[in-house]
Amino acid sequence: MLTTINCSMRATEIKIKFRSRIRYILHLVEEWFRDTCKKIRSSCKISLKTPPRLQALRNRETGTGSTIRCYALQLAVDKTTTFSQNIDNFIQCTKEGKEASPHVVMRNMRQFMSGMKNYLVKHGEREFEKEVEKERLKLKPNEFLNLDAILEGVMMGLVVRPLKEHVYRLFVDHYTATGSLRTLADSIQYAYGKHIQELGVRPKLFPPSEANLEIILKYIDRLQKADSPLDKLENLLAAISAIFNSVKQSNSDSEIVLGADDLLPLLVWVLVRGRVWGAEVEAEYMWGLLHPSLLTGEGGYYLTTLSSAVHVLKTFKSSQGTMSTLNGSGTPDCSSVLRILIPDELHGSLNTRTLPVRPNNNTREICRILAHKIRCTNPQDYGLFKLVQGEETLLGDHECPQELSHCVFAYKRIDAKIAWPKTSS
Known part of the structure; x- marks a missing residue:
């Protein structure tokens, strides 16, 4: 009897330590993210507003709802829960499956993540519903719990991160077979020696300085290294903001106004200067795994701009090494x-x-x-x-x-x- 009580007390003690450890880890992540944001803001002022949905997902680790996220992670660690077992089975089946199309695999991942979020919200597991209720009681009259945003962040870590390498391998195989990787690499190499105006940037528009280009390419580098498509999109928006701000700075003495027509050729120039061979993979990775609500506003517009820039580059060499134009502008033809x-x-x-x-x-x-x-x-x-x-x-x-x-x-x-x-x- 005494042994049973001791075991029970020991199990309770382990659970308490485990929960406190998770909270400590979340605290460290929160501090790291806050420090990173400060560094980014000090190196380049961001003029674009973060899309509301992206901001909601970005705040998934802090503030209201952090205990719900913490509990969902506990469910994932506990291998006796249906939530954890389903995730492990999906990851294993995806890695061992014969599906060769990265787009189909990402579609399955997106559907699975949505299904698991619905499972927790509608049916809950263990004490999940009680954790939600605790947080609801803390809400002010003008606040609400964005469970979709909270759990989206959880699923990104539990599903996307373990499968990133698998998805990338499928992309490499797919684009190698179609010749897209070679086409893009050859076009970037070919365009590297071209004058900036041959890339479609209009005359008298000064591009970002070398120092500012380095900042822009740092965002692109972070984009490529990130696991989460959410983090990738955030770095893309930061890179776009840096392009706008640096061009405005470079042309401060002139009356040139940077318009939407200028962004596409400037982004093409950035991809060429940075030799971003994997730009198409990164764009498609975000298209396939981002929550659909993020693709309807600013996020979708600038992600479309990235995809359009990739298409321009892939056809650049075959179009005799210069941007074809519409109405005399430096804008590429209507395929992009x-x-x-x-x-x-x-x-x-x-x-x-x-x-x-x-x-x-x-x-x-x-x-x-x-x-x-x-x-x-x-x-x-x-x-x-x-x-x-x-x-x-x-x-x-x-x-x-x-x-x-x-x-x-x-x-x-x-x-x-x-x-x-x-x-x-």
């Missing part, structure tokens, strides 16, 4: 960007937006990015049209505008009655 007319109904004028696109972007995805860029509050009322000699045709959700030729594109209210000019420049 779209120029879209947007009517100003109040003033009766046409505005033009240049949008970076991926080769497989469909109309629905392009409309979503456009609605975000022009801050459209009723995107359901708008559509993308193709114009041929002033005659408009509404494009279907799953059509790919980049594959269409001899037409102009316009984004407008579906019900708006507009007489278009016969020719559009």
